[in-house]
Amino acid sequence: MKQIEFLFLSQKDTLSLGLGMTEVIDLVEQGLAEHGRGGVENPPKPGIHATPNSFIHAMPAYFKNLNIGGLKWVSGYPDNRELGLPQIIGTIILNDMKTGVPVCLMDGTWITAVRTAAVSAVTAKYCARKDARVLGVIGAGVQGRQNLIALKIVFPSLTKVKVFDINREAANRYRNELSPQIGAEITVCNDVESVAKGSDIIVTATQRLSKPLIRNEWFEPGCLGMGLEASRAWYGEAILKADKFITDDWEQTKHFKAQGAFPDGLPKLYAELGMVVCGEKSGRETDKERILAINIGLALEDIIVAHHIYEMVKVRKEDFKKLTLMEIGS
Structure with a gap:
């Protein structure tokens, strides 16, 4: 029986890889350059708004030349601070661009924090x-x-x-x-x-x-x-x-x-x-x-960083958690 599995990376897993801000800035700069050359499919993010000050956005992106893509599902609830919760909480899914099969589900909260700052750094550089x-x-x-x-x-x-x-x-x-x-x-x-x-x-x-x-x-x-x-x-x-x-x-x-x-x-x-x-x-x-x-x-900023993290995991010897999405056939 064939199984469709995907990697699950918690925020703790992501942080354990030691990706630094300098690397994130370089990745974001690369992603933005691809966008400037017309090499990224990155539609405007649609959202839902359960309360007047909140949002939940769906953010897909696909890099044509790099053949990588995925989606960030991210929420922003300013009042979460009073509940002891982060204001911004994100989840990222990476897909195999040949089959559409999800290959990784990871925390997107930390990535959102660092990539947003990296965009500012790239902006300031120029x-x-x-x-x-x-x-x-x-x-x-x-x-x-x-x-x-x-x-x-x-x-x-x-x-x-x-x-x-x-x-x-x-x-x-x-x-x-x-x-x-x-x-x-x-x-x-x-x-x-x-x-x-x-x-x-x-x-x-x-x-x-x-x-x-x-x-x-x-x-x-x-x-x-x-x-x-x-x-x-x-x-x-x-x-x-x-x-x-x-x-x-x-x-x-x-x-x-x-x-x-x-x-x-x-x-x-x-x-x-x-x-x-x-x-x-x-x-x-x-x-x-x-x-x-x-x-x-832009989702492209999240996806290029997330994909780099995914590639880092693939070359590490540690066992990161895999989950089974479905079983196919007998």
């Missing part, structure tokens, strides 16, 4: 000033932390970090835990304006907001702004008046506009991020440009 030294972070949660770690890898010149969080204790923990880890001075600020002004790179890594945070006059010449909330943290004037607007996928960005993002209208697209990474379009061209990147998040 769009931030080369002499960037001051990073401003709004939100001291998972993404505020991971973005700092990733950005410090591509910009070791970052020597000063300013952070604001509505939870002062979270901001203090951020400073106390990350400052010795990354070797930079971290200052906890009292308001968003203090973080934004004077920063070479601004990252907004907040939850869903009732109103925007970053005003146009705080978004200074030469700054790279990156919003991880589908435009919600940036006032419309700041978005519309940026010298260059970049996003990871224009069709998906328009899809999110139809769902309520960009309430003041979509800005003119300068380029998709992958087009910049593959060299079809330039990134930063002057030290005075204000570049805003609103990367919604």
Whole structure:
């Protein structure tokens, strides 16, 4: 009797492999370049919304040249924190692209955290000033932390970090835990304006907001702004008046506009991020440009990292758990 089996990887299994942020950044950069060359099938992510502030998204992607593909099923529930649960929980399925058979089911929560930060790092590599030294972070949660770690890898010149969080204790923990880890001075600020002004790179890594945070006059010449909330943290004037607007996928960005993002209208697209990474379009061209990147998040970033993890497991001698999906024949 033939069995269809698939590998099961828990978050503990994934972490045991020791994949580092530098490798994740390289993988994400490779994936984005493929997207820029038109080598990825990555449709806009559909979602369901059980509560006003929640989402569950289905995120499929297929790399044509690499012949790898799969799907991430990911939820975002901001109120989970009160229940002692992660706000973001993801699961990833990889499939054999020749047969469609599932070959691996793995945790996608950690992958989501690191690949999102890696996208910011790749964006900064091409769009931030080369002499960037001051990073401003709004939100001291998972993404505020991971973005700092990733950005410090591509910009070791970052020597000063300013952070604001509505939870002062979270901001203090951020400073106390990350400052010795990354070797930079971290200052906890009292308001968003203090973080934004004077920063070479601004990252907004907040939850869903009732109103925007970053005003146009705080978004200074030469700054790279990156919003991880589908435009919600940036006032419309700041978005519309940026010298260059970049996003990871224009069709998906328009899809999110139809769902309520960009309430003041979509800005003119300068380029998709992958087009910049593959060299079809330039990134930063002057030290005075204000570049805003609103990367919604693409399944391709998850799938290329997940597939690399799957390949790492295949060459390891440890026995990772396999599950039987079905039995065929007699």
